[in-house]
Amino acid sequence: MPKHVIDPNQWIKLYSDYLFNYTITRVNDSEKAKDLVQDTFFAGLKSMKNFKGEASERTWLISILKRKIIDHYRKINSNKGKAEVRISYSGDESEGDWLEERVADPFDKTAEDTLENTELGYAIDNCLEKLPAKQAQVLEMKTILNYETEAICNELDITASNLWVIIHRARTAMASCLEKNWF
Amino acid sequence: MSSKIIISCEEANHVCDKTQYKEATLWEKVKLNIHLIYCKACREYTKNNTKLSQLFKNKPASLDASSKESLQAAFDKELANQQ
Numbered sequence: 001m002p003k004h005v006i007d008p009n010q011w012i013k014l015y016s017d018y019l020f021n022y023t024i025t026r027v028n029d030s031e032k033a034k035d036l037v038q039d040t041f042f043a044g045l046k047s048m049k050n051f052k053g054e055a056s057e058r059t060w061l062i063s064i065l066k067r068k069i070i071d072h073y074r075k076i077n078s079n080k081g082k083a084e085v086r087i088s089y090s091g092d093e094s095e096g097d098w099l100e101e102r103v104a105d106p107f108d109k110t111a112e113d114t115l116e117n118t119e120l121g122y123a124i125d126n127c128l129e130k131l132p133a134k135q136a137q138v139l140e141m142k143t144i145l146n147y148e149t150e151a152i153c154n155e156l157d158i159t160a161s162n163l164w165v166i167i168h169r170a171r172t173a174m175a176s177c178l179e180k181n182w183f
Numbered sequence: 184m185s186s187k188i189i190i191s192c193e194e195a196n197h198v199c200d201k202t203q204y205k206e207a208t209l210w211e212k213v214k215l216n217i218h219l220i221y222c223k224a225c226r227e228y229t230k231n232n233t234k235l236s237q238l239f240k241n242k243p244a245s246l247d248a249s250s251k252e253s254l255q256a257a258f259d260k261e262l263a264n265q266q
Contacts, residue, residue: 008258008262009262011258012251012254012255012258016246016251016254017243017245017246020244020245020246021243021244021245024244025244030244034246034250034254037246037254038254038257038258041254041258041261042258042261045258045261045262045265046265117241117242117243118243120238120241120242120243121242121243121245124238124239124242142204143204143236143239144239144242149204149206164197164200164201167200168196168197168200171200171203171232171235174235175231175232175234175235178235178238179231182234182238183231183234
């Protein structure tokens with residue numbers, strides 16, 4: 001197997017979306033997730049010399065990110081005085097002191113899931129681009145950004161029934177655009 | 184909104200759209216479901232609409248352009264410090 005090389009210049013471009021998506025499903029706070037992703041890139045930069053090339057860059061970054069997420073929860077929990085389980089372990093690849101680090105992550109996606117969802121992301125973006133600008137804008141605000149109906153109406157200066165007509169047309173168009181591959 | 188139990192396809196679709204955002208009332212949902220019993224076209228629309236909502240839910244989150252830019256800027260600075 002070829003050795004993996006490390007090139008931090010490409011990190012943000014290649015991995016920031018992936019790491020952000022990984023984090024947001026676990027911490028549920030987009031500001032916090034952004035901070036954790038940034039911390040991960042910085043920590044990766046600092047310990048670049050420890051990168052042995054056994055795993056891909058992405059896997060390596062994710063392993064750093066996992067620890068950052070655990071630290072984040074530990075910080076929250078330490079305020080509550082919650083008990084933690086400390087067990088030392090050492091093995092071929094890693095060693096440490098905390099039991100959580102050894103626990104399998106039930107949210108961990110399999111490679112296939114990740115690939116499929118990435119493709120779905122592209123497909124949705126692609127279909128959104130084909131919609132008339134106004135429909136795409138309203139649908140995005142409503143469905144992806146989860147704005148309240150009232151907020152959208154105020155911002156775009158339309159009535160609620162206008163909004164629902166636009167949403168209906170947009171959803172119908174999206175469904176037929178995605179139909180070939182995703183229904 | 185009328186209080187009739189039988190609603191038109193147009194209204195049924197409207198309620199179906201609202202349901203996707205959890206904005207339909209209980210009474211509206213009852214009317215929609217009664218409509219779906221006898222209307223095949225609207226059953227099909229409801230099925231696709233629900234599926235579409237699911238797809239949107241599975242769409243991976245991505246960073247918006249401006250925070251990606253500021254991330255890149257902060258990272259470049261850190262990278263310059265390292266070298």
